[in-house]
Every structure is written in structure tokens, then in C-alpha cells.
Amino acid sequence: RLCRIRGKMKRRAWVRRGDIVLVSPWDFQSEERGDIIWRYRRDQAEWLRRNGYLEISR
Template sequence: MFGRVVEIYGNERMGVFCEDGKQRVGRIRGKIKKRVWIRKGDLVIVSPWDWETPIPDKLGKCEITWR
């Protein structure tokens, strides 16, 4: 799934607006943490956490797999 980085929170986390219309908190994978620099506005590939139970009024989580 594709997403666009809208905010950078720090500590390898950023706000991502995904193509399904949901905003999630994305975490940068350890494999690309030091190799690829991600900035606000970049298009990234994300994989949502399927094992997470959805809680109303809370952002979902995902893992940023590539820029």
C-alpha cells in the first residue's frame, strides 16, 4: 500500500496518509533506517499492522518498508 508522509514525530516514527484514506503512525524499518532518508511529502510503501485491534479515535500503526 502506498502512503504520503505528512508529519515527522521523531524516534523513527512519522504520520502517514495511506491510499485507503486512513492516517496511520508509520515506523521506519530497521533495514532502511540509516540507508534511506525520508522527508515530509515523500511517497512511501507501507504495510499496516493486521494483528492490531482497531481502537476508535486512535491512529492505526504501520511499518514503512521502502521509500
């Protein structure tokens, strides 16, 4: 999926390959595009994995 970083988040967060992000699909082209609305820190991503909210798939 091709996503863009929201303006509010653009200046304060760097997103790299492998980061866990929360995406809001666009109303049109919802299967192809979306906005990144949150980037999880490493400790937050580990918490999500431990509590079953995130599956490990690579």
C-alpha cells in the first residue's frame, strides 16, 4: 500500500522500512492508498505483539 505521512506528523516523526504504523485508508482507492496516522515505538510494538494485537509475519 502506498501511504503518505500526514502534515501534523511529517515534521516530528521519521518512518523507516520495518516500522509498525497505523494507516487510515482513503475513501477512494482504499485498497491501494492511505494516510499514516501513527508510528509505534519499538516498546509499543512489542506490547502489541505480546498482547495478541499484532501477528508476527515477515
